[in-house]
Amino acid sequence: MSAMILVVDDDKAHLSMLETMLKGWGYAVEGVEDGADAIERVKEGPFDAVLMDVRMTKVGGIEALGRIKEYNPAIPVVIMTAYSSVDTAVEAMKLGAYDYLTKPLNFDELKIALERSLDHMTLIRENQSLKERISEDASLTSIIGNSDPMRELVGMVKTVASTEATILISGESGTGKELFAKAIHTNSNRKKAPLVTVNCAALTDTLLESELFGHEKGAFTGADKKRDGRFMQADGGSIFLDEVGEIPMPMQAKLLRAIQEREIQRVGSDKVLKVDVRIIAATNRDLLAEVEKGTFREDLYYRLNVVNLWIPSLRERGEDVPLLAAFFLKRFSERNRKPIKGFTPTAMDALVKYDWPGNVRELENAVERAVIMAAGEYVSERDLPPAVTRHFESAGGSNGGQPLVGGKSLQEIETVAIEETLAQTGGNKSETAKLLGISRTTLDNKIRKYGVDVAK
Template identity: 60%
Template sequence: MSATSAVKLLVVDDDHNHREMLRALLEEWGYDLVTVDNGEEAVALCQESPFDLILMDVRMGGMSGIEATRAIKSYNPAIPVLIMTAYSDVANAVEALKAGAYDYLTKPLAFDALKLALKRSLDHANLRDEVRALRHELAANVDSRNVIGQSPAMRQVLGLVSAIAPSEATVLITGESGTGKEVIAKLIHANSNRGKGPYVAVNCAALSETLLESELFGHEKGAFTGAEKRREGRFLAANKGTIFLDEIGEIPLSMQVKLLRVIQERELQRVGGDQTLKVDVRILAATNKDLALEVEEGRFRQDLYYRLNVVSLQLPPLRERHEDIPLLAMHFMKIFAERNGKMVKGFTPAAMDRLVKHTWPGNVRELENAVERAVVLLVGEYISERELPPTIAEAEEESPRPSRLDFANMTLDEIERLAVQDTLEQVGGNKSEAARRLGINRKTLLAKLGDGK
């Protein structure tokens, strides 16, 4: 197979004989070819289908090649355009280049010059794409060294990431807010076969239903008030790469239906459009909600849940990673000390003791914010309790748990209920996870709690 067989060219020329000559020549060279005889049709085609390069005549009836080039470049500046002109004057050449053309050729075309110009423009486009991919890779360059932690819980997470990253499976990342779900999503992407492609993140909770649909799928010009031009959505932006749908549990039911179709068919329609567009993406999703419960209570579609939950990855809360707290605290301290131009040597023993004993309801994000505050307020070289947030520095000791003597005066039902409540606290209120750890089903757990919900 020719090296050019995957390259799709659009030839625009109102001279029938010249157009057919180019068709025969370029197909012989192995290019995939589409030909049209006017600028208007060329612009319309470029809006509907991707082309790797356009070979455009400069003078045509109706829209000129330079006008068509400007129109195409206005919404797709990346596509290379080679202008053909029978008038080899400098004015036409300069105007074509100002319109965004990569180069120009004079008629009659010299075949060697044409072949060289095609190669140069395609090589230039490929180099640009490689640079873009490298930028995406650097933006998402999160390897295991950036995931701080040596606890058994985090070693287990990293082992799962290593196993699932090379696959194409959809992954549902669960865990409390602040546990680092997007860090893990970037880690999966960076270690996948799509690592050189784009990584696109969308916070589904931050947008209204109308805006979310447009953000994900794009919209046509005039689709709604303010839609002054066509816009590609995040799914198309993530083509050949990874899209991360954060807070997936916040998507309204009506949007869930549309998202399900994209996941199943890998195709979408822009808002206000009827054209079906194919998209090649890997989907990672995250939520701090119990989606199984959301399904039970009718707030989340069961079929979408199963589509997203092909592989599940639950991140442990920071309170279950006490041995990681000093490592994380020192990591954040170095970052913020450098950012604020301060010489910080570490934490006092009392300050570190407070950090380790804190329950961290906000998880790693709360710890990061606490350390940043401490560095900003610090005057000396060591962070003490004085620089820590009051909720951490002045926290009282937790009430002691019931002793064995207390259990002697409790009924078995009371002891079981206490065990269930204790387990629920450990897993942040996740009833499905608590039931799994206790070795019972969810219905039994609810019964022991006296909760019929």
């Protein structure tokens, strides 16, 4: 598709000549005779560049340049004038002009200036596109896990994100339901509009209605001005209803209407307002069981449960614990400015063997505490929360309840210690020697003597 150039010049003959020339160069061209018209056209239509005179009858080129840049900072504007003035050039460049040409125009210079300005615009668009793709990738790469359940779940997110389907995210507390809601929104067609989050469990029935739908001034005590609710704030985007299972029955009927009709009414108003939102809800309850008990509306359940994403608990994807622990270790080490390089083998063993009833949130808190408590370069089992270490000790430590040294030769014990520590440090012999409390030379000698497989 040809680049679209807006030419602005109050000299009709010069304007006509420029339009003919630019069309001959293969551009699509539109011409206007004043800066005011140029401002309006830029607001109405997508132009790739603007070629504009300085001196015009109503609104001059410098004023029009400033207002165009306020509306669209990215669009390149090439200024032309018969009055060669350093002051005018400086002012134009300060306001964001891409280039500055003097009349009578040198057509070779004009062609080069336009080509460069369009290359500049293409680069900006490609950069924006790259940023959007990075943002989308980041939303998914922030979901950490290589286990089969997590790979399957990420695949489902990619599939449903680009649709308009209502999503119900289910799972235990602490599994990361909000993280998945953000990933769905970021990878949707609504990503440029807001994702608005509502914690349904934190509000009473009356406050929840006002929070979701807004209220008129004087609708209740303390309503001193009109306020838009979260549905209106999310218009064009997505609304995330966290802990939707906690919504009281009377409010469920009003939420059902909002979802079904995409219409809301502010508290204290009879006026019906249309909203365009995508619904993403989350719950740690079994909503179907709540329906059977009569505490959750069946019709609302089916409206929410168009696509269900079940987030597995951490104990169901235990192989992801080392990945998550390493991720949190890096985050909290940097935040607390502590040069911690990893976990000792025993500490990692304790993390893997714990069942994490609080899921990822509990693991995150445990690693943060460990980073704060750690005195050396590696987190040991002594730095972990008492609940983790008690569970580990009751399970017999890293040897599954069997004696750690009984019946084994010193060589066997040292071999296991060296192999496990090498694995923990990624094969770094200097770090391994430091953790084991021996010199690098002693470590190399033992590796050769015991035939330790360094590549393990």
